[in-house]
Amino acid sequence: MSGPGEPAGPAPGPGADQGPEGALTGRQRLVKGVWPPRLTRAQLIVALLLFGLGLGLAIQVRSTNENSVLRGARQEDLVRILDELDSRTQRLQDEKRRLENQRTELENSSDQAEEARKQTLQKEQQLGVLAGTVAAQGPGITITIDDSHGSVESDMLLDTVQELRAAGAEAIQIGDVRVVAGTYFSDSGGAIQVDGRKVTRPYVVKVIGKPEDLEPALNIPGGVVQSLEKEQATVSVRREKKIVVDALRSAKRPDYARSSSR
Numbered sequence: 009m010s011g012p013g014e015p016a017g018p019a020p021g022p023g024a025d026q027g028p029e030g031a032l033t034g035r036q037r038l039v040k041g042v043w044p045p046r047l048t049r050a051q052l053i054v055a056l057l058l059f060g061l062g063l064g065l066a067i068q069v070r071s072t073n074e075n076s077v078l079r080g081a082r083q084e085d086l087v088r089i090l091d092e093l094d095s096r097t098q099r100l101q102d103e104k105r106r107l108e109n110q111r112t113e114l115e116n117s118s119d120q121a122e123e124a125r126k127q128t129l130q131k132e133q134q135l136g137v138l139a140g141t142v143a144a145q146g147p148g149i150t151i152t153i154d155d156s157h158g159s160v161e162s163d164m165l166l167d168t169v170q171e172l173r174a175a176g177a178e179a180i181q182i183g184d185v186r187v188v189a190g191t192y193f194s195d196s197g198g199a200i201q202v203d204g205r206k207v208t209r210p211y212v213v214k215v216i217g218k219p220e221d222l223e224p225a226l227n228i229p230g231g232v233v234q235s236l237e238k239e240q241a242t243v244s245v246r247r248e249k250k251i252v253v254d255a256l257r258s259a260k261r262p263d264y265a266r267s268s269s270r
Contacts (some may be wrong), residue, residue: 017176053213088224092175095221099176137179139255141184144179148251149222151213154242162193162200164239165211168232172215175225179216183207188254217249 114123136142169187180187185202194201215222223245226232233243
């Protein structure tokens with residue numbers, strides 16, 4: 009009601025705005041209600057978990073694609089790879105038992121000095137074989153790489169040596185060059201050099217070790233043999249009961265390194 013002497017104005021209608029909020033349209037009020045988002049603690053945790061799950065799935069898919077070579081391998085190839093892994097594990101276990109037996113013999117020997125001398129001589133022969141200062145013989149394989157197109161490069165021979173070492177090779181000779189820990193490979197004038205000495209085609213690699221481990225290691229899917237054959241080289245691997253590695257290296261006296269034992 010209006011007071012005395014005051015004109016009566018029209019009553020506000022039912023849809024009239026009552027403040028600043030009323031000045032907003034329906035769409036503006038809707039946008040204001042949903043943005044900025046008001047996340048609860050539980051919703052934030054669920055969002056983080058979903059992000060982590062998606063990242064893990066992406067990594068798994070990428071890893072699966074990288075292992076496509078093994079996924080597409082034949083069953084017999086997979087069995088061969090598993091056998092090689094079992095063989096490597098067995099060699100490590102055999103080496104552990106051998107060292108434990110040596111320790112036991114030293115502890116129980118009535119003449120420890122004589123036993124220690126005998127083991128020292130055996131170790132000297134073993135180190136001589138590994139260092140290439142003495143000749144060696146034993147079972148193994150002979151690898152012949154016929155590279156008539158000249159497409160095989162030094163890094164491929166290096167890959168071959170590394171695969172043989174991983175499979176338990178104890179002595180390796182390429183042509184007339186003994187391969188040791190410090191051996192290096194290089195390309196020079198279209199030829200391959202091993203420790204600075206030229207090796208001619210076909211490349212003949214003599215390896216002493218367990219043939220049942222060495223040959224499968226070269227023939228795994230995507231391994232040495234397949235890589236060389238992709239370069240149009242012909243590779244033959246022959247098991248032999250007796251391999252003679254007679255190329256020798258001279259023992260060099262170190263200029264600076266000295267034994268740290270006292």
